[in-house]
Amino acid sequence: MPARWAAADMAGQHGRTALVTGANSGIGFHQVLELARHGACVLLASRDPGRGQAARDAIMAELPAASVELVQLDLADLDSVARLAGRLLDRAGGLDLLINNAGLMAVPRRQVTAQGFELQFGTNYLGHFALTGRLLPALLRRPGSRVVTVSSLVHRLGSIRLDDLQSEHGYGPWRAYSQSKLANALFTEELDRRLRAAGAGPLSIGAHPGYSRTGLLSSGPRLGGGGGVSALVLRLGTRFAGQSAARGALPVLRAATDPQAHGGDYYGPGGPGSRAPPARSAPPARSATPGKPMTSSSPAASGRPPRHSPA
Numbered sequence: 001m002p003a004r005w006a007a008a009d010m011a012g013q014h015g016r017t018a019l020v021t022g023a024n025s026g027i028g029f030h031q032v033l034e035l036a037r038h039g040a041c042v043l044l045a046s047r048d049p050g051r052g053q054a055a056r057d058a059i060m061a062e063l064p065a066a067s068v069e070l071v072q073l074d075l076a077d078l079d080s081v082a083r084l085a086g087r088l089l090d091r092a093g094g095l096d097l098l099i100n101n102a103g104l105m106a107v108p109r110r111q112v113t114a115q116g117f118e119l120q121f122g123t124n125y126l127g128h129f130a131l132t133g134r135l136l137p138a139l140l141r142r143p144g145s146r147v148v149t150v151s152s153l154v155h156r157l158g159s160i161r162l163d164d165l166q167s168e169h170g171y172g173p174w175r176a177y178s179q180s181k182l183a184n185a186l187f188t189e190e191l192d193r194r195l196r197a198a199g200a201g202p203l204s205i206g207a208h209p210g211y212s213r214t215g216l217l218s219s220g221p222r223l224g225g226g227g228g229v230s231a232l233v234l235r236l237g238t239r240f241a242g243q244s245a246a247r248g249a250l251p252v253l254r255a256a257t258d259p260q261a262h263g264g265d266y267y268g269p270g271g272p273g274s275r276a277p278p279a280r281s282a283p284p285a286r287s288a289t290p291g292k293p294m295t296s297s298s299p300a301a302s303g304r305p306p307r308h309s310p311a
């Protein structure tokens with residue numbers, strides 16, 4: 001596997017079926033595009049049928065022979081999660097790859113999901129937690145299957161507030177986002193630990209895109225009228241220091257397809273700055289203690305043996 005990995009270095013994905021959440025825009029769109037270009041049958045999940053159809057049309061215009069199916073999924077509604085998972089479990093063949101990619105960031109005022117969970121925690125983490133759990137039987141059916149969960153560098157600022165997980169007693173747009181992204185990272189590690197303990201085949205792998213120019217910087221703040229100075233600073237910073245959505249998708253794509261990947265690995269830009277090519281880095285997750293910084297853990301520290309994917 002070359003050190004300077006690019007989408008063209010991806011192994012053929014013929015015969016594999018992948019589901020990408022939040023795939024109508026940003027880095028998710030480019031994950032679908034490249035997986036489909038390399039032969040995978042891709043389920044493009046979008047909460048909005050119109051935006052999903054426009055994304056699929058754009059991919060089919062570039063890759064007329066691609067196999068891309070639009071599926072509806074609103075992660076802020078656990079009934080929608082259950083509906084999609086039920087449909088996919090009814091299909092023959094199973095699932096080779098689930099990419100938990102969708103997200104929203106920095107919603108200015110506290111909002112809740114259909115079931116009453118704080119919106120960022122509910123969408124970014126709980127929706128994906130429920131989706132992964134429901135789809136595990138489909139993943140277990142396929143040798144070499146993977147779950148890739150997208151976190152963020154911002155997880156380092158987060159803590160899991162077990163005493164106020166839903167931000168009912170105090171809400172901060174960035175605090176809720178960083179908590180949700182830390183939860184994504186912890187989920188990746190814990191899923192890996194449980195799959196190993198059960199001797200199960202699927203790998204759980206984490207990834208982050210660095211800073212990428214996508215709709216993420218505006219979609220959350222739009223829900224509440226702007227996002228304030230911090231959102232503006234981040235938008236400006238990302239405009240100058242960030243990378244394209246296509247490049248931001250690369251760490252996720254490498255995590256999803258690298259034959260050398262181990263369960264519990266974490267992929268991101270492999271150097272200072274977001275524009276470095278994707279590479280494996282130390283896993284980010286930290287043990288959850290409410291209100292306290294969390295301590296690092298790594299496969300070496302935890303004594304876990306590396307587990308390779310046959311894919």
Ligand SMILES: NC(=O)c1ccc[n+]([C@@H]2O[C@H](COP(=O)([O-])OP(=O)(O)OC[C@H]3O[C@@H](n4cnc5c(N)ncnc54)[C@H](OP(=O)(O)O)[C@@H]3O)[C@@H](O)[C@H]2O)c1
Nearest residue numbers: 022026027047074075076101102103152211212214215216
């Ligand atoms: N861009 C960055 O610099 C950056 C950095 C670190 C981590 N990330 C992570 O990368 C992932 C992708 O974000 P992006 O940067 O590509 O942003 P994006 O362009 O805004 O894409 C986010 C996707 O998530 C979807 N989504 C939001 N709420 C949803 C819901 N309730 N149900 C289903 N889908 C929903 C959005 O759908 P709509 O189009 O309908 O809103 C959109 O398709 C996120 O997990 C984000 O946290 C991004």
